[in-house]
Amino acid sequence: MQARPALIAGPSQVATRLKDLARAGAAPLRRARALVLLDGAAATAFAAALACAVDALATGRDFQGWLALLAVAMIARGVMAKLAGEAGARAAALVKTAARSDAATALMARKPGGAMSSGDATTALVEGVEALDGHVSRFLPARFAAAATPLALIAVAAIASPIAAGILLGALVPFIIAMALAGTAAAAESRAQFVALERLSGLFLDRVRALPVVLAFQAESRITRDLARSADELATRTIRVLRVAFFSSGALEFFAALSVALVAVYCGFNLLRLLPFPVPEQLDLKRAFFVLALAPEVYLPMRRLAAAYHDRQAAEAATASLIALPCPQPRPAAPILTAPPVIRFSGVSVHYPEADAPALRDFNLEVPAGRIVALLGPSGSGKTSLLNLLLDLAPLSAGAVLIDGRPLAELGALSGQIAWAGQHPLITPGSIADNIALAHRDATRQQIEAAAQRVGLAGALAMRAGGLDAWLDERGGGLSGGERRRLSLARAILKPAPILLMDEPTANLDAAAEADLLADLREAAVGRTTLIATHSQAVADLADHVVRLT
Template sequence: MGARIVQIDHMSEAPKAVLKHLERSASPAGQRARLLMALDGLAAIAFAAGLAFGIDAIAQGRGMAPWLVLALAAMTFRGVLAHLTGVAGAQAAAEAKASVRADLARSIFGGPRRAAGEATTALVEGVEALDGHVARFLPARFSAAALPLVMIAVAAIASPVCAGILLATLVPFIAAMVLAGTAAAAESRAQFLALERLSGLFLDRVRALPVVLAFQAEGATTAALKRSASELAERTIRVLRVAFISSAALEFFAALSVALVAVYCGFNLLRLLPFPVPEQLDLKRAFFVLALAPEVYAPMRRLAAAYHDRQAAEAASASLSTFEAPTPKPAAAVATEAPTIRFEGVTVRYPDADAPALENFSLVAQAGTITALVGPSGAGKSSLLNLLLDLAPLTAGRIEAQGEIAWAGQSPLILPASIADNIALSRRDASRAEIEAAARAVGLVVDRPGGLDFVLDERGSGLSGGERRRLSLARALLKPAPILLLDEPTANLDAASEAALLDAIREAAKGRTTLIATHSEAVAALADQVVRL
């Protein structure tokens, strides 16, 4: 639904800006949920009419079948509407969360560096807090804005006095909602901040676990986590306390309204009112108003029940709004032929590092050639490849490289799917023949039942180290990219397995500009130039 992270100067307005953007970007599923919930009010009017006219027919000795059918049909229709509203709301929430989470992930990985605990809490808990706001609150607010007044107007046709009672009691009901919502908002924000602090503290302590054990600080660490967890529990109890108190206040005014309507209708029918009124009710009008009175407050009750979702979403949005969308980079021309890659005075310094991973490094990899980057661990081989993948910070210098990139890393991602599907991750529209050709080209011979259709688990159980690297090379070969990056393609392999993989590397590098980070002299021998770091 095209949601985005919104950056606002005034933090008090930021959460509302994020939520308003979600509301303006409502998907078709969200609009359908609002319409379906609004139709519930019309079905409620039909149910009250069928019930009132049916009771009146019994009192006058007439057949009540048509009115009973109307009441049952309206009741069934309301059940169907409730189900469809829930389904549409869940779909709208899933679409909204997926969009916000994608934008937030781009901000985290492409924007300014943020604390890992803060980023994780926002990406998981913060985005999930939007679920109730989209799925329940927005449809409930839409129906609560109009349905009570529509039903009061319909009730006024049968009894203007009862309509006045309903309208008068609606005012304190709304005031109670506003007061409860204000109190819940403050408590929800405090709860989310407590959750964020606990997540950050826990992640930091897990990272520092060797240091904690070395200095025997287990007790102090446990006590700090316990205090943070207790604070979160206390904040959660406060949120629930406010929610219960507000629900009790709202139910009081709703019950008071229905009770006043019931007393008025009963005394009017018995002609025992102690004051004159401009109307004289009969049974069907009195019963219709009495059946409709609880329904007037049903949309407001749903809104009150979902109001906590709104406050939770607003509290989470205060954190989400601080993540800046990364500046879009200008689109580069797409090269279809192998390009020349140039590194000019490149320096790579990772945040918080004592020394740069690379400093003032220059290299020219001619088009269509293989360049081997050889050196000890930590010399910066992988950092050079990561620069081209935009996974390492370019602190200084300039890089010139155009075209898509095929990459084969040391630990290829394995999904719980067939070997063929795992190869096709680099190109989802590849045909079966193309997948098989890529597997044959890199020497991936699967001696298992089903061949390439053999289903792997998420750990890739059963694949040897050589087969994993051949699978990764097959992915790279399947992707028609003019640049090929290989990171330690023969690491941890014995001499025989490495020799068997060299032909696959040579095949994958044909017609491409290839950079290989390796410790192996055998792999380096394939290269047109060798750069020792």
Template structure:
């Protein structure tokens, strides 16, 4: 009962993988970055409004000037609130786009690359992808603002007070150094925590699978102790991550407060003419107030970046696992088939990686264009494997498949499929039928349902095609589920039809009704049917017994 091996990936590999994914967020990410930059400009306007308003009060200027400054301050505040809201929404949209693209790539890698354990695949597609959310939604938009805005604000502050700008620039250096040191330490602890989580997850899954053995050998105490040790190790790693996070936050806040305090002390003593050393400038209230109001904003983008840095750590920890998935290979564009093709299997062998013997060995078959061929044999003879081979779900270990005499891939548009256990989703019957062709009209869906023999089932349910299935796809009998799957195949105008046990577990009357629907579905298509039923085999132009 060994635990699964955790593949260790060098941090530079996961960082390079993340950098390649940065462009997946598309234009939404650039808009979020632009909105973050605009927030800095609004902050400058806010500081200017405060400075001119304070000067108007101190020098007893006309009330109109004060109210104009007050209006500018309120407008800047509202603008910043709107920009923050728009940036958050745009960042979330960028993250959704990037996650959808990543999830599609991972799915293609899982189906087209080496087989992965189910637990690892599920973790990658769900938890791994979701760990990227904060990275795209918050960290990437904030990173550009943290790079550009502090220098821009210091340059603007230099117009009012070069000395204050020099103080900000000098204190920016230890602030950046503290961020780098804290980020490096936190990243290392985050990777260690993620590895501890993977080990605990793998150990728990391994012991659940071996639960009958654990109970048989009365090893409950040993197993519980092992799980407890792994859980304690994970808790310790998590506390270390939190400890580093708190220390880094304290260091960053210290340097930010120190910078603001130094600027405030300098401006105050300059205004009071109490500086113990000569300086080449003499501040008035307006310039001093502007610099003092702008000082906290210089560090605000970097503080937001520090707050979002844990999102990058989570993304890098997930990238260490996701980067082990192969990038989906670009496939050449293939025009879909325009008519029912002839299919030839030549010495085809299907061998699954974990199997001791091939599922199919040296299989030869000629399927004429538009013909119906029934694959008949005992369970495990390889009928479903041959159908899955055309679907791209079984490995072609040896031999070749010719389509109209040429080796060419079969695209998803070329095949209509009706399997033993059709997928049903929460939604109406019409929506479930339309999964095979999303642009189908209501009349086309009704015709497919009628031709598949779903008419009596629809008449018995309120709403007919609009009858809503539950979250498990329930509400239909086994035979009705197969007819719904057949209706999907009828709705899709594909020249190849694949049917896997279409009449299994049906009574005689239901089987006879299904046979009539199968004749309609196979008309004008090259059809392969895997079946145990002699009645279904009697429909075929050719019967192959495996």
């Protein structure tokens, strides 16, 4: 397994990145924050209505109007809680979409042999982005409410009883200290838990890739033990996170209950005039009940914040892994090629980071505009690497690749102007027609049928129920290797691009099928600058020029 890179992102970088991501959901977040503030106002109305109803009942006055206000306040709080939750969820969806787009773009720019393993990158893209959900939907609105609502409610309580308001304000200090201590412990455990998840993901991915070797050396039991040990480590760290979360919640509930109890004792003894010390106020039932009903509401935003604080720590741990993704370098917009270009390889060398020797060294070639050049040679001679250079899938270690005299490094991505038929064609869930038109979504039904006919897929389609509309899964179930290759060729033929690249276009085809396809390959290359990597001499004979690699 590859060594996991150290997460060098500091707390300030993580905080800045979280703020930047939150901007994608700014509008619904503002609605959520406004709603949680209105919830505080509704809580005040609820406490006032309850106190007045109790006072009216005690004095024999009509209390039905206060009960109506009480019911309205309760319904309003429920509606605002629902709307705030929906606004937070909408904001989280927008933030996750933006974060996933940025992460996917960064992964597309990741070069082979980079410091971050595929397992770490996949975990960052999937688990890291999902960890932002609770931070945006729950923590950010709760933090805003906890910063504004308690002090506002204490100020309202001070109108009825300054002493009770002082008790509530003083009890906030240990509450905040307990939250800070719990948050520090939760942050460390959340980071450790996310690291364990990345390691397990990387280990599992590496072992799946090496499964044929594992089976060949009968190392199943040892690999199973390694995976079980990593899974146990993740479970242990997850339990530690939960333990800290439960302990912190218990401590915060204790301080909240203690403060409410102190207010209740003060109000009760004040009403009974049994306080052992003088106070500058004498409460009546209405004011005492109002303060007592409002006291739990003072700490409710803080308790909600404490419940959502783990979401904050999980998001910070995940954001560190997102920051570790490579930053794609901005590239200029690709020029629109209106005619087949001249492609020139000048002193080109390709050396993959994990390889001991370069795949190509000091290679020179000029492909005239609109001509076909075949690259003939044994496996490992660098044929595919040359094609991948044009697709930005191989590292250019030395030399230059020129398109109509302009260096490829100064151009934008040319993939949109290249028709590609590779050795391992991509199959996506969908119909055969959808897969043929994958690179040219504007193609008509007649064009798709013509492309399928030209590459000899008519026989396969005739044997399938639905023909072009037959459904394929992501593995291309039901298609033979030759049929998959023909589908890839049909896709390349259909795409109107001035550059055509083909990698072993007749592999997995017998001699008769290859002979049937040769004329179609030649026709597909008309009006394009074409490079064909092949082992077949028959395919090479189609070319205007043959380059033999060793």
